[in-house]
Amino acid sequence: MPGGRPSGNRAIDERGFHAWLAAHLPAGRRGLLPLGDDAADLCPPPGRVAILTTDALVAGTHFRRGSPPRRIGAAATNVSFSDLAAKGAQPAGILLAVLVPPGTPAGWARALVQGAERAAARWDAHVIGGDTKPGPVPTVVGTAVGWAVPGHLAPRRGARPGDVLVTTGTVGRGGAAAEALRARGERPDVLARLLDVRPRVAAGRVLAPLAHAMIDTSDGLAEAARLLAHSSAVRLEVDERTLPLDPAVRRLPARRRRAAAFFGGDYELLAAVPPDRLPAARRAVGATRTRLTVVGRVARGRGAVLLNSAGARPMPPPGWDPFAAARPRGPTPG
């Protein structure tokens, strides 16, 4: 009902959700259109381009049905903001399409939106719109918008032979979380993406003007390297001995360490930086209190390889494929 204020326990309905969005969402947002209008507006700062990205999180694949909705909303926001970070963009807003089984308490979707709002607020961004529809399993599709400087977008395809490869943070945080789940007898392919994702927004903003190419490591460093190599039509050589492994990965048995390192779900940045800009990159990223490590180099050729004392080998495949993960459990995991 327009204007109705659904109680948290009442079943969700589309119009009630939209009315709640319109009435309860952030005081911080100062748009020209009120929330809950047909659409939301955002005013780009002068000379900036809009950067947009969309990501879906599905119950049973990316989170459990029982996961706290605030955490799901925060994850949807942070996962999308990680893609913005890889283009050096400043997050401005996020739209959330929430699919839920009929009868889901309205409070579930509201808590999800509030979790997203809290996550967005870390970067002065806001939930700027949303939709809800019935669907067989809870699903949230987040579409984030941010602003970036046109000349400094660090596309995937920009890596050049001679560049050095750098990564923020550590390698294998997602894999270590998956290993911990596995050790408890839980499915490692669920929930690993619902870590406390920390998008590298500040590091991305300072790296983008210095990098020839950049990508986030949402699917792990190996997959990111493969995509960067393919898009840029170059060869990427990652030196396994230099990887800043997550402490939890270092504690694993040696035979499980590599799979954990490249499992995915890290949400760090992998960038190709010309060598003469490396000192500036170190200074700028250091000023954001983010670790930056040289992990390899860009060469002529094709593909991504992993170097160690035994020589070069093809990059291992990613540890996690949502379609493969979803398949064995049939159509309604969760």
Place this chain on the structure above:
Amino acid sequence: MPGGRPSGNRAIDERGFHAWLAAHLPAGRRGLLPLGDDAADLCPPPGRVAILTTDALVAGTHFRRGSPPRRIGAAATNVSFSDLAAKGAQPAGILLAVLVPPGTPAGWARALVQGAERAAARWDAHVIGGDTKPGPVPTVVGTAVGWAVPGHLAPRRGARPGDVLVTTGTVGRGGAAAEALRARGERPDVLARLLDVRPRVAAGRVLAPLAHAMIDTSDGLAEAARLLAHSSAVRLEVDERTLPLDPAVRRLPARRRRAAAFFGGDYELLAAVPPDRLPAARRAVGATRTRLTVVGRVARGRGAVLLNSAGARPMPPPGWDPFAAARPRGPTPG
């Protein structure tokens, strides 16, 4: 596989879909980032604000599993562009998150994107990004972005007493389609939204600077009037005798006519225009070859009423509620 070119019959996978998006999407798009990057960029024209809107279409609720994917993609685009039209915005791009059961042929999602691309091209807009994930039933979430003039956004809450209410096109096109399905023994609540939706982009652009408030009639004129009245804190009086009923509605038995008229799925525009701007609105909308009809007025008070020779009565409820429609069939309609 990055760079792989999945055949249309091969099962979909996320990375193959992204690679296909990157390689095959429109020559017409001239962005700073290539398609298939982590994110897409759009450059706003000087002095414009970005307008964003998100909408989900779910198999079994909004379309049938067997519906042609090109048509689903076109509908996702047109439904979102209708919301842009209601703010007077020029469509610029659309992002598509496509959820499909594992094993779905890659060609299905590709055809959906191509249908969206063709629909967007009518307004020189493009598919600018996408994501695919496994989900129990086919679902597409479209997020559209467009550009509008900041002072001319025609918010829902702007209607003022004394304004006249105008609508583009006819009333009941969605309901007439639903009645036709019902007559063939099919569920009227499915597919009716997958009409050949024709968003009123051109009419919206010329009406927005003249209107105090505007909304699209995706849920029918009655629901649009209720939302406009609520948001603007005014009373809306719609004169039933003046409604430009769709010819197919006129042909229905009298007892079914009103339900069809207000069923939903019309995707016209309902605007509140000050009387002194009505001649300009008629001229401007006429120049877009779109019919414009005065259907009522804005008064002091609250709520939306329907006037006819018998007097005023509360606006009838919308004919279609996706949550109610999804409920009786259980969790996996389609």
